[in-house]
Amino acid sequence: MKGCDLIFYTPENQYPGMPHGEMCGDIMPFYWEGRYILFFLYKYCIYAVETQDFVHYGKCRLVLQNGSPDEQDWHAATGSVFHHDGTFYFYYTGFCEGNRGVPGKYEQAILRAASVDLIHWTKDTGYFFPPDTRYYGDRHWRDPHVFWNPELKRFCMLVTATEKDGAVLRDGCTAVYVSGDVKHWEHYKTIYSPRTFPTHECHDAFQMGGRWYLTFSNYSRWWETRYRLAERFDGPWEMPDQDDMFDGREFYAAKTVTDGKKRYLVGWLSIRKDCRDDGRFVWGGNTCVHELIQREDQTLGVRMVEAVRRSFGLELPIQVHGFEGVWKLEETLQKQSEEKQAFRKLLTGISGDGFGWASLGELKDPCLFEATLRWKPGTKAVGLMIHVSGEKLERWCQLRLELTHQKIVMDYYNRIDGDQSYIDERPVRFRDGEARVQLLVSGTIMQVYVDDVALTTRCYSAQSGLIGVFAEYGTVSCVEPRLLGQ
Template sequence: MKGCDFIFYTPEDQYPGMPHGEMCGDIMPFYWEGRYILFFLYKYCIYAVETEDFVHYGNLRLVLQNGSPDEQDWHAATGSVFHHDGTFYFYYTGFCEGNRGVPGKYEQAVLRAVSTDLIHWTKDRDYFFPPDTRFYGDRHWRDPHVFWNPQLERFCMLITATEKDGAVLRDGCTAVYVSDDVKHWEHYQTIYSPRTFPTHECHDAFQMGDRWYLTFSNYSRWWETRYRSAMSFNGPWEMPDQDDMFDGREFYAAKTVTDGKKRYLVGWLSIRKDCRDDGRFVWGGNACVHELVQREDQTLGVRMVEAVRRSFRRKLPLQIHGYEGIWNLEERSQMSADTDSEQLTGISEDGFGWASLGELEDPCLFEATLRWKPGTKAVGLMIHASGEKLERWCQLRLELTHQKIVMDYYNRIDGDQSYIDERPVRFRDGEARVQLLVSGTIMQVYVDDVALTTRCYSVQSDLMGVFTEYGTVSCIQPRLMAR
């Protein structure tokens, strides 16, 4: 199966009624000799697909077949790949729901497979690492993540675990085991146990500069990937003041991978049940990749992968038309010599005003700088806009007084109780760089170094534009690009 080649990888097209397990989930990225190998869960087995740029993907291949209902890996699940001394080690989770509550058996255990070429894998039938009940609870025991720890000068394995006698649904913790040979492991300590979440799934730990970062995912509220930072691997692990997430509420199980120069965050974007805007978000979806950025204050942001941006080479014509408010287009000849494109300015002091910029293709990329005057309440983009009276639309809102970005939709009416996709942003200097990537049902937005990725099933393509509410916006150097 070829899978999807439109930026956001998935092994097959999504369709209404798609069963759990038939989607791409819990991606385990690994870099080797110029290529990124994305191991992922699919059909209760572990598969892999390769890419060199996060734009084009090869054919998927089976890595680990799941076992029988009587075997520990009835479902082969999340783990990590590590290379040492000529051998690739794949530590993964063996799920067997039928073992729950059975004396002497375990619902979850850490298992191991080995390879010499990343293609052919052999399960190590002699390796079995069940929950370590000396220190932890006996149920949640999964997602082993192995890495070299330069501070400890030993190999480390992070494990999703629970406190042995913790509070119900607040006992999630990060267990650490260490090794000198990537084969034999001993308990080190619990490095993070905030008594907040039921579990911390799909851990990762890495250094950027002089800081350590710990990432994990949690499903108790939304699908969410969070992070903490510390000066030492041993902690204390601090929560960022404003924002401890990398993307919206559908970006899950993200782990990092580096080529030695840049570090990328690879997770999956959930789909909605039956591919409907009013369906609940379910497990699994499309691969979603960001480049990690360390800010001056040591917090983390993200930006678009540069190879993804460069893959959009064909310039689409701008077709500007003002619908509400007063709009003025400054041509290149009227502007300064160092400006290579137009500037569209709109004024709508008594409410909402918008202008179209052109027609979307699938996929396409839009980029511009949005600038606003003091006192303006909101500016942003209209996406998938259609109808003589703007009957259908999606809207990226930069809510300036609230210091956040929001993705809103035309069909959120009549007391719709589904949550709004939003992210906190620190707007500075009265402007923001905005990028919008549209591919199928997916809309991915970057506002400076903050991302918000979400979906819309009911409307696709049509017009895009810019808007302002109770104020003035300028759209500077707009570019609409296709592949």
Template sequence: MKHDIFYTPQEQYVGMPHATMCGDFMPYYWQKEFYLFFLKDECVYLTRTKDFVDFSEARMVIKRGGDEDQEWHVGTGSICRMGEKFYFYFTGFRNPETISSENHEQVIMRAVSEDLLNWEKDSSFFMVPDQEHCADGHWRDPDVFWNEEMNKYVMLVTATEKEGADDRRGCTVIYTSDDCDHWKFYKITYAPRIFITHECNNAFKMGDKWYLIFSCFNNWWETRYRYADSLEGPWTEPANDDMFDGRQFYAAKTVSDGTHRYLVGWQSVKRDCDDAAKCIWGGTLLAHELMQKENGELEVKPLETVVNAYSEKVELIPHGEQGEWKIDSIITGEEQQGFGWCELGELKPECMFETDVIWEKGTRYVGIMLHTEDRNLSKWCQLRLECCRNRMVMDRFNRRDGDQSYIEERPVDFKDNKAHIQIFMSGNIIVSYVNGTALASRCYSTGIGGIGVFVENGKCQYENYHLIEKNN
């Protein structure tokens, strides 16, 4: 069993080949256990967990085909159950050298199992692109489920419209079936003429709303969502935030145990473990619990089982370094002319920090200093709450001239000048939650280091602060 909330079957190393780490998790819940299928080395693997803390050893369940086969590479799909059998619908990617008018690049294929562990490819099922209603090319990522309202099985397909502006024809198509064998076109349910395509579609109902989750790569890797009163739409874009996490959280799909619904995706890694390098496909598992707000929009929080995996409290000895600090059960900091910070203590290899912060009106920035190397802050990461802009930012010491990558940011609703912060740290990954908003990031160039709090151009208080180490 692997005991790490950021699961990966293989740790990253410098020079690691493309698609070697895991990605595109396809979760399925069965008999009190989560079956997490994922892509690795162009094949499908499986790990199982009951709590997203302990994971079984990965096993290959669907092997890629040969150079002449349609499933030269196996791509994303989903699992459904009919009768006593499980059906795994997946994408078969053909070798580019063998593509022709008869041999499509992408075809929807299927495997069958009786126990979710042993799968056999079903050569009788071969769903080619529907060129009557869609363009050839993008035709993948089938999301199959039973729809009680329609009394039919439903398949969502990632596709593109036949006509329209370049790179704006991405759409989500619905097909229906009575038997999981024969599928009929139902409608194009979402075609906003914004994205290249909608990867890894996933639809579900929560309360009285339907939700459509998809991932896109127009500018960055992003997982987005829309909501509606019906699976048929029309779909509404959330007013302020249609994402769940930052621009390195991708291909997320949801799974429910009947009580909770979890969003399961992957946090990408950077080439050669270099902060300034580009992200590459694959990474580590990252799961959030979805929560429905009164207005129908969604927010996220850490899984309760994950929070409970941290119970060993770490002693903190706060010490003001710059600015004016009053140290007690509540830490009060003030610096009206720039940056001030207070060192708290040393981090652990796997730990969680939690606090509530309150600031005076007019304060510019507050937040947490992470992986600090020394009192002079020669190395650091920083979770910065920009009170004046209603956003959170993850920054680091080496984002300097020559590293003009995008800002790792998320919009946050700061009510009453306060925020609740939870940060999970393990190796180079940092996952922060602030007021129902998540932001995951990585920093390769720091050690474990220390932790502190800061204020910039203002005054604030940190309450209920504690650092907790993960259980062995």
């Protein structure tokens, strides 16, 4: 199987009607000796692919083959890899749907494999960790996440579990088991049980800047990856005031990995059924990576991976054409060094009575656009026009910075006539009348960063055309717009 250099890794090319199992899901990132090894679910087995920069990926390889329909790992599923005392341990989930309701058997159980080289893995057939019904329910029991806890000075395993006698679809909880050798585990406690979600999937826990963070995913309303923060591992775990997500409603099952300097959040971006804009989002898709940052208030934000940004080094032409509103382009010569000078571009648009926009150039695939957007007080919305085509705006996508509502929204030309699909949106605290905006397009994917807030989504029916800037009921300035290719 061939790897890819298209930023958003997946082992299969998208095609209409992609079935469950053909897509990349539940990525389990592991860092070792200068490389990131992304273990992931694929064809009901566990595979791995390696990268050093989240730009270039090698060929994927089979790690754990699933078993027969009569074995516990009929579907080999999510877990984590940990190194200790010369051995790599892979704790993973064994799914066997045929066991549901069968006395003495379990639909989900935690299994283990071991390796000395991260290539060849041996299943530990003597290890079997079924639901611990002393403390928890007997069905949801999966996604073991193992890490060293410096506060407890023990190895910890987070487990997706449910309260033993909890309310229906509100009994999801985070179970913790501890060990001194990564082999034998004993119950510690339930560290988070908010009585809100049916499950907390694909957990992660880590320290950053003196605080603890707990991440988990939930599918009860939409695909979503959330987080909580605490001063101590035992809690109490608090929900951030404004925003407890990292990306939009298609970013799922994200877990973190660190090289000791930076920490990255690695999840997957869902694909729509039949690869249509009106299809429902289904399980699995493309790898999606953000760098995590800690804000001054200790909440978490994200930004583009620096190696991804550097991979776009080809300067593409900016060509301004105003369509609606009044637009003015100013170029001033800026001295950057004794040897180098450059023109600083400033595009200003006024559209006081409604929508106005100007094009800036042609989007290639893949392509990166970046600029600083500024606006005058009272302006209702500014943003980017994306994949624009047609003399009368027949096709387009639109990144909206809704200034009054303090949020960003991704809108589409074909969201009309009773289309009930949800809006892709994220809350943002706009400050000082400006925001740094980056847009990365690759195939069907559009990934946006507005300051330290991300929104990644897809459009299938509009994948080429113009990039532009717009204003609604006010004035926008586009400072130093840059269009970059690879």
